[in-house]
């Protein structure tokens with residue numbers, strides 16, 4: 001059976017190479033990560049967007065699994081998520097689209113979504129599929145730390161997947177330390193108390209928060225997300241942190257331009 | 271002993287917990303660490319009980335429905351939550367939570383509402399306490415529940431339309447949660463049922479438990495025993511049912527009957543019978559039974575009764591169903607409407623359509639002549655008049 005061959009091949013690779021995210025984080029540069037909703041603007045744009053982002057020298061890509069009730073997201077990502085579902089996107093189809101993605105790109109890939117679709121797919125099956133395709137990490141904001149550790153950590157690790165946790169300006173130091181020790185890649189640092197895409201620019205409150213976290217000397221580097229939309233906010237966010245994530249602003253670009261001009265969009269950022 | 275109450279981490283069997291993004295963690299954690307202690311403080315208890323008595327009008331009567339009992343040849347008592355101020359049990363919870371919010375030092379309240387009953391009950395207690403109130407309501411519900419929208423406005427609340435997703439209750443709940451994420455310090459979220467992340471299901475159940483506490487005392491007086499043979503309640507999210515079942519959960523002699531909305535029929539594709547149609551998953555921060563696609567997308571339920579139109583069910587009820595402790599019955603629109611009209615004719619009480627679902631079980635579910643069956647009459651039908659008019663061409 002070719003399947004057995006593939007499995008041996010994958011585990012062989014795993015032992016030979018470090019997870020792509022970790023490898024990227026070791027580079028002496030600021031990380032630019034881009035988020036988009038799979039299946040948006042058109043159902044079959046997923047692969048094209050990933051390839052163009054890699055060509056544009058982006059460092060990391062977060063592929064959004066659309067969900068009917070994205071309660072941590074603002075209007076822009078809600079709309080792209082709803083449109084993607086209307087286009088017919090679902091977990092199984094996304095995996096199909098990504099089947100051969102590693103033949104064309106080597107950029108670290110993260111799947112980001114809500115827990116329920118993953119639970120319905122089957123956590124073990126989901127993780128196995130991710131490994132098979134060459135996904136490097138997962139972000140599920142509504143999978144809590146304690147449940148992850150008790151029920152799923154072993155499965156994620158078995159399949160070589162990095163699980164990324166969020167912290168916010170309201171997260172206590174004690175909890176940040178617990179999250180740091182449970183993390184094995186980077187920490188997703190939510191810039192302000194908000195849903196995605198809300199704030200315009202960063203103020204003193206953010207600088208204080210960025211400063212405070214930088215001083216904690218955490219084991220894992222931090223990548224800032226929420227409210228980063230242009231060169232200014234990217235620059236501000238990455239003064240202390242290792243990198244920053246752009247979501248809503250990129251989705252707006254896709255809404256206006258489709259998959260054209262992705263390189264130009266990235267060039268405006270850095 | 272096996273208990274059907276929440277454990278310390280907010281689980282009922284495998285259901286419950288707090289599946290929330292980190293942005294909500296500090297708020298839920300603050301509540302979790304404090305709610306039981308606050309509820310046990312003498313000053314809290316005193317004010318809560320005082321308001322339930324003088325403002326809500328408790329205890330609500332336990333009424334022996336003589337003609338209804340004769341018709342179905344069993345002893346039917348109605349717990350008259352319809353006589354509460356604002357017309358339904360919802361206010362028991364909002365009184366409790368507004369006092370909780372005050373103890374926690376919050377000065378802004380948000381809530382979600384479907385039909386507007388919980389929105390009105392929240393706007394009411396905010397007016398009572400002079401606290402700012404924002405109620406999220408699906409754009410579609412705003413259009414079809416105009417009188418309750420007007421009530422909330424008269425009571426000083428701001429009604430904000432939820433325009434995302436299907437523009438109904440589940441989306442209003444998403445919007446309220448998003449508001450809470452954006453206002454993590456000064457705001458308390460008064461959720462309207464035994465749903466959402468821990469500690470909400472347990473906290474709301476405790477506030478509603480006054481219903482079964484009163485039933486026990488009243489039944490002792492009327493029947494010489496605290497325990498009925500059955501307690502019956504309709505289940506949307508499940509708060510009136512949680513209150514009616516609460517003190518009987520761990521008393522196996524008392525049968526628990528939960529009634530869900532079958533809409534146009536379980537297999538019609540237009541239904542809200544979560545126990546029959548749902549699968550375990552995550553909705554609004556809780557692991558419970560919910561109606562969803564194979565891919566895990568949450569689907570839109572349907573019922574003629576806006577208060578039962580929720581795609582999930584509180585984790586307590588998911589556990590009552592999965593464990594077999596509760597008997598679950600689903601009732602169609604038609605059967606509920608007819609049962610509602612029957613109560614008008616036999617007892618002179620116009621029930622809320624939600625409550626009519628609980629009344630409708632007697633057609634098919636037979637009881638012994640000496641069984642004592644308590645039906646929680648969760649609300650009155652004033653809010654549903656237009657529905658009754660349209661349905662019966664009155």
Ligand SMILES: Cc1ncc(COP(=O)(O)O)c(C=O)c1O
Nearest residue numbers: 463506507508509510577624649
């Ligand atoms: C009169 C009445 N009964 C029942 C319900 C359903 O809610 P729950 O299941 O939380 O009691 C509602 C909700 O609006 C209601 O207004």
